[in-house]
Amino acid sequence: MVWILAAVVLVAAVTHAVQIGRLSLSTIIFIGVLIPTIMFHEVSHGVVAYWCGDDTAKRAGRLSLNPMRHLDPIGSVIVPIGLVLLGGPGFGWARPVPVTLNRLRHPRNQAILVALAGPISNAILAAGAAVGLHFLLAAHPDQAFPVVVTILSDHAIGSGAVFWLGTVIGFIGLVNLFIGAFNLLPIPPLDGSALLERFIPIQALPTYYRIRMAFIIVVLVFVFLDRGLLGSLYVHLSNWYLTLVIR
Secondary structure, X not given: OHHHHHHHHHHHHHHHHHHOOOOOHHHHHHHHHHHHHHHHHHHHHHHHHHHOOOOHHHHOOOOOOOHHHXXXXXXXXXXXXXXXXXXXXXXXXXXXXXXXXXXXXXXXXXXXXXXXXHHHHHHHHHHHHHHHHHHHHHHOHHHHHHHHHHHHHOOOXXXXXXXXXXXXXXXHHHHHHHHXXXXXXXOOOOOOHHHHHOOOOHHHHHHHXXXXXXXXXXXXXXXXXXXXXXXXXXXXXXXXXXXXXXX
Protein backbone atom coordinates (compact mmCIF):
# COMPACT_ATOMS: atom_id res chain seq x y z
CA MET A 1 0.00 0.00 0.00
CA VAL A 2 2.81 2.40 0.91
CA TRP A 3 4.60 1.68 -2.37
CA ILE A 4 1.38 2.45 -4.24
CA LEU A 5 1.21 5.79 -2.44
CA ALA A 6 4.85 6.42 -3.33
CA ALA A 7 4.09 5.73 -6.99
CA VAL A 8 1.10 8.11 -6.94
CA VAL A 9 3.16 10.89 -5.33
CA LEU A 10 5.96 10.33 -7.83
CA VAL A 11 3.60 10.56 -10.82
CA ALA A 12 1.98 13.70 -9.40
CA ALA A 13 5.34 15.34 -8.70
CA VAL A 14 6.70 14.52 -12.16
CA THR A 15 3.52 15.82 -13.81
CA HIS A 16 3.72 19.06 -11.84
CA ALA A 17 7.45 19.41 -12.58
CA VAL A 18 6.85 18.99 -16.31
CA GLN A 19 4.09 21.61 -16.24
CA ILE A 20 6.31 24.20 -14.54
CA GLY A 21 9.43 23.28 -16.48
CA ARG A 22 11.36 21.81 -13.53
CA LEU A 23 12.05 18.39 -15.03
CA SER A 24 15.37 18.86 -16.81
CA LEU A 25 17.91 16.23 -17.74
CA SER A 26 20.24 17.48 -15.01
CA THR A 27 17.42 17.10 -12.46
CA ILE A 28 16.90 13.52 -13.59
CA ILE A 29 20.63 12.87 -13.21
CA PHE A 30 20.58 14.41 -9.74
CA ILE A 31 17.72 12.14 -8.66
CA GLY A 32 19.36 9.15 -10.30
CA VAL A 33 22.51 9.79 -8.27
CA LEU A 34 20.77 10.70 -5.00
CA ILE A 35 18.90 7.41 -4.50
CA PRO A 36 21.90 5.01 -4.86
CA THR A 37 24.00 7.42 -2.79
CA ILE A 38 21.57 7.12 0.11
CA MET A 39 21.52 3.34 -0.33
CA PHE A 40 25.33 3.05 -0.41
CA HIS A 41 25.52 5.23 2.68
CA GLU A 42 23.36 2.76 4.61
CA VAL A 43 25.15 -0.34 3.34
CA SER A 44 28.47 1.07 4.57
CA HIS A 45 27.12 1.09 8.14
CA GLY A 46 26.38 -2.62 7.93
CA VAL A 47 29.74 -3.45 6.35
CA VAL A 48 31.73 -1.71 9.09
CA ALA A 49 29.53 -3.29 11.77
CA TYR A 50 30.30 -6.69 10.22
CA TRP A 51 34.02 -5.93 10.28
CA CYS A 52 33.65 -5.03 13.96
CA GLY A 53 31.95 -8.31 14.86
CA ASP A 54 28.21 -7.70 14.33
CA ASP A 55 26.67 -9.85 11.60
CA THR A 56 23.09 -8.61 12.11
CA ALA A 57 22.99 -6.76 8.78
CA LYS A 58 24.55 -9.69 6.95
CA ARG A 59 22.01 -12.16 8.36
CA ALA A 60 19.21 -9.78 7.39
CA GLY A 61 20.49 -9.66 3.80
CA ARG A 62 21.27 -5.94 4.06
CA LEU A 63 24.86 -6.04 2.83
CA SER A 64 23.49 -6.41 -0.68
CA LEU A 65 23.65 -3.74 -3.39
CA ASN A 66 20.12 -4.71 -4.48
CA PRO A 67 18.28 -1.39 -4.04
CA MET A 68 14.97 -3.04 -3.17
CA ARG A 69 16.52 -4.34 0.05
CA HIS A 70 17.24 -0.80 1.20
CA LEU A 71 14.73 1.59 -0.34
CA ASP A 72 12.10 3.12 1.91
CA PRO A 73 9.00 4.22 -0.02
CA ILE A 74 8.74 7.47 1.91
CA GLY A 75 12.38 8.33 2.58
CA SER A 76 13.83 7.02 -0.69
CA VAL A 77 11.04 7.96 -3.12
CA ILE A 78 8.38 10.38 -1.87
CA VAL A 79 10.55 12.80 0.11
CA PRO A 80 13.70 13.13 -2.08
CA ILE A 81 12.00 13.07 -5.47
CA GLY A 82 9.16 15.30 -4.32
CA LEU A 83 11.56 17.85 -2.81
CA VAL A 84 13.85 17.98 -5.82
CA LEU A 85 11.08 18.20 -8.41
CA LEU A 86 9.25 20.85 -6.42
CA GLY A 87 12.34 23.00 -6.01
CA GLY A 88 13.46 21.94 -2.54
CA PRO A 89 16.80 20.52 -1.38
CA GLY A 90 17.83 16.95 -2.07
CA PHE A 91 17.10 15.01 1.11
CA GLY A 92 16.02 11.48 1.93
CA TRP A 93 16.86 8.26 3.69
CA ALA A 94 16.94 4.52 3.13
CA ARG A 95 15.74 1.81 5.52
CA PRO A 96 18.22 1.88 8.40
CA VAL A 97 20.61 -1.07 8.30
CA PRO A 98 20.11 -3.10 11.50
CA VAL A 99 23.05 -2.99 13.88
CA THR A 100 23.21 -4.74 17.25
CA LEU A 101 25.71 -2.69 19.22
CA ASN A 102 26.32 -5.26 21.96
CA ARG A 103 27.55 -7.66 19.27
CA LEU A 104 30.42 -5.32 18.42
CA ARG A 105 33.76 -6.31 19.91
CA HIS A 106 34.13 -2.88 21.56
CA PRO A 107 30.60 -1.42 21.53
CA ARG A 108 31.23 2.05 22.91
CA ASN A 109 34.12 2.88 20.59
CA GLN A 110 33.15 0.88 17.52
CA ALA A 111 29.63 2.33 17.55
CA ILE A 112 31.26 5.60 16.51
CA LEU A 113 33.07 3.88 13.65
CA VAL A 114 29.83 2.28 12.46
CA ALA A 115 28.00 5.62 12.57
CA LEU A 116 30.75 7.52 10.75
CA ALA A 117 31.07 4.83 8.07
CA GLY A 118 28.28 6.49 6.07
CA PRO A 119 29.81 9.99 5.84
CA ILE A 120 33.28 8.50 5.29
CA SER A 121 32.02 6.38 2.39
CA ASN A 122 30.40 9.51 0.93
CA ALA A 123 33.68 11.42 1.31
CA ILE A 124 35.59 8.66 -0.48
CA LEU A 125 33.14 8.63 -3.38
CA ALA A 126 33.18 12.44 -3.55
CA ALA A 127 36.99 12.45 -3.64
CA GLY A 128 37.06 9.76 -6.33
CA ALA A 129 34.57 11.69 -8.42
CA ALA A 130 36.63 14.88 -7.98
CA VAL A 131 39.76 13.16 -9.28
CA GLY A 132 37.88 11.65 -12.21
CA LEU A 133 36.22 14.94 -13.14
CA HIS A 134 39.48 16.86 -12.79
CA PHE A 135 41.30 14.65 -15.29
CA LEU A 136 38.31 14.50 -17.63
CA LEU A 137 38.04 18.30 -17.82
CA ALA A 138 41.82 18.66 -18.03
CA ALA A 139 41.72 16.49 -21.13
CA HIS A 140 38.71 18.39 -22.53
CA PRO A 141 39.03 21.99 -21.22
CA ASP A 142 36.34 23.22 -23.61
CA GLN A 143 33.79 21.20 -21.59
CA ALA A 144 34.66 22.70 -18.19
CA PHE A 145 32.40 25.76 -18.48
CA PRO A 146 29.25 23.97 -19.76
CA VAL A 147 29.64 21.16 -17.20
CA VAL A 148 30.08 23.54 -14.25
CA VAL A 149 27.24 25.84 -15.33
CA THR A 150 24.91 22.89 -15.91
CA ILE A 151 25.60 21.47 -12.45
CA LEU A 152 25.15 24.83 -10.72
CA SER A 153 22.17 26.12 -12.70
CA ASP A 154 20.27 22.85 -13.38
CA HIS A 155 20.02 23.83 -17.05
CA ALA A 156 21.97 21.80 -19.61
CA ILE A 157 24.00 24.12 -21.84
CA GLY A 158 26.18 21.48 -23.50
CA SER A 159 25.98 18.23 -25.39
CA GLY A 160 28.06 15.22 -26.30
CA ALA A 161 29.40 12.21 -24.43
CA VAL A 162 32.16 14.09 -22.56
CA PHE A 163 29.73 16.78 -21.40
CA TRP A 164 27.19 14.30 -20.02
CA LEU A 165 29.89 12.09 -18.49
CA GLY A 166 31.36 15.11 -16.74
CA THR A 167 27.92 16.20 -15.54
CA VAL A 168 27.15 12.76 -14.09
CA ILE A 169 30.54 12.53 -12.36
CA GLY A 170 30.09 16.05 -10.99
CA PHE A 171 26.69 15.21 -9.53
CA ILE A 172 28.08 12.00 -8.02
CA GLY A 173 30.71 14.04 -6.21
CA LEU A 174 28.38 16.82 -5.08
CA VAL A 175 25.54 14.59 -3.91
CA ASN A 176 27.93 12.44 -1.89
CA LEU A 177 29.58 15.52 -0.42
CA PHE A 178 26.21 17.00 0.55
CA ILE A 179 24.75 13.78 2.00
CA GLY A 180 27.94 13.14 3.98
CA ALA A 181 28.09 16.70 5.34
CA PHE A 182 24.42 16.76 6.27
CA ASN A 183 24.66 13.46 8.13
CA LEU A 184 27.51 14.82 10.25
CA LEU A 185 25.10 17.22 11.96
CA PRO A 186 24.99 16.25 15.66
CA ILE A 187 21.23 15.65 15.67
CA PRO A 188 19.90 12.13 16.38
CA PRO A 189 19.46 9.92 14.43
CA LEU A 190 22.00 11.50 12.04
CA ASP A 191 25.45 9.97 12.10
CA GLY A 192 27.11 12.99 13.69
CA SER A 193 25.16 12.36 16.89
CA ALA A 194 27.37 9.30 17.53
CA LEU A 195 30.08 11.59 18.83
CA LEU A 196 27.66 12.95 21.43
CA GLU A 197 26.38 9.48 22.30
CA ARG A 198 29.86 8.53 23.45
CA PHE A 199 29.32 10.80 26.46
CA ILE A 200 25.92 9.43 27.45
CA PRO A 201 26.14 7.32 30.65
CA ILE A 202 26.00 3.59 29.93
CA GLN A 203 22.90 3.11 32.09
CA ALA A 204 21.01 5.70 30.01
CA LEU A 205 21.87 4.20 26.62
CA PRO A 206 18.97 1.68 26.41
CA THR A 207 16.43 4.47 26.90
CA TYR A 208 18.26 6.71 24.45
CA TYR A 209 18.33 4.03 21.73
CA ARG A 210 14.59 3.42 22.17
CA ILE A 211 13.72 7.06 21.50
CA ARG A 212 16.57 7.88 19.11
CA MET A 213 14.58 7.47 15.89
CA ALA A 214 11.86 9.78 17.19
CA PHE A 215 14.27 12.67 16.69
CA ILE A 216 13.83 12.26 12.93
CA ILE A 217 10.89 14.63 13.41
CA VAL A 218 13.37 17.34 14.42
CA VAL A 219 15.40 16.67 11.29
CA LEU A 220 12.32 16.80 9.05
CA VAL A 221 11.16 20.06 10.63
CA PHE A 222 14.65 21.44 10.11
CA VAL A 223 14.61 20.46 6.43
CA PHE A 224 11.09 21.61 5.57
CA LEU A 225 11.06 24.86 7.55
CA ASP A 226 14.51 26.08 6.56
CA ARG A 227 15.02 25.01 2.97
CA GLY A 228 17.08 28.15 2.39
CA LEU A 229 19.74 26.98 4.83
CA LEU A 230 20.14 23.59 3.16
CA GLY A 231 20.07 25.21 -0.27
CA SER A 232 22.77 27.63 0.85
CA LEU A 233 24.84 24.73 2.20
CA TYR A 234 24.53 22.93 -1.14
CA VAL A 235 25.53 26.03 -3.11
CA HIS A 236 28.59 26.69 -0.92
CA LEU A 237 29.67 23.06 -1.13
CA SER A 238 29.12 23.09 -4.89
CA ASN A 239 31.21 26.21 -5.41
CA TRP A 240 34.03 24.91 -3.21
CA TYR A 241 33.98 21.45 -4.78
CA LEU A 242 33.91 22.58 -8.41
CA THR A 243 36.54 25.25 -7.82
CA LEU A 244 38.78 22.57 -6.34
CA VAL A 245 38.13 20.22 -9.24
CA ILE A 246 38.88 22.61 -12.10
CA ARG A 247 42.12 24.01 -10.67
